[in-house]
Amino acid sequence: MKIDVTNLKFDDKGLIPAIVQDVYSDEVLMLAYMNGESLAKTVETGYTWFWSRSRQELWNKGATSGHLQKVASISYDCDGDALLVKVDQTGAACHTGHRSCFFNPLWNEGEGRNLPVPEPDNESIYGVLAELYRVILYKREHGGEKSYTKYLFMKGQDKILKKVGEESAETIIASKNNSRQEVIYEMSDLWYHCMVLLAYHGITPAELLHELSGRRSKENNSKY
Structure with missing residues (x-):
């Protein structure tokens, strides 16, 4: 299946950020980067593929751990410079074992104060x-x-x-x-x-x- 990427704005390295979200709960799971090839493989296979900036290679999310992400939909923002990938997540999305990569508390709403909000572990x-x-x-x-x-x-x-x-x-x-x-x-x-x-x-x-x-x-x- 071919897709039209003419409205997408890849950066000077040919990459575009992809926000991955749980299709059922709307929880934001992770942020990764795609290039044209990984986006095409994602559409072709129905599972997420990304470009590793550190290893400089394509990687299929969950291929080793078994924590695969079956893609439900892909959309792009108003500027065309970011993707939203909704997935059916198997297991944890984060390599640390957390379901979401966003588990480090920085600030919590409450009269402008920083509040200690411990992140529950996977068995919480x-x-x-x-x-x-x-x-x-x-x-x-x-x-x-x-x-x-x-x-x-x-x-x-x-x-x-x-x-x-x-x-x-x-x-x-x-x-x-x-x-x-x-x-x-x-x-x-x-x-x-x-x-x-x-x-x-x-x-x-x-x-x-x-x-x-x-x-x-x-x-x-x-x-x-």
């Missing part, structure tokens, strides 16, 4: 929720006849809300039973259905965490 609650959210979005679009997630979206908002209510009640009962294991089990069901509800409204887990972080950063934690 955010990593689990982000992965669950990706699965929910995938199942919504590609789930088969036996997919419960697909079934919920097909039934619509009322069904999803009913399940959130049911799981809330079951969590309350588990708590009243003073059963730690029951609370864990029922709360897990509740969280899953809440994540489905978020996906229904197009809200990502990151948006909730941002809201919680904003409340935490308020002076004297007044929101709490």
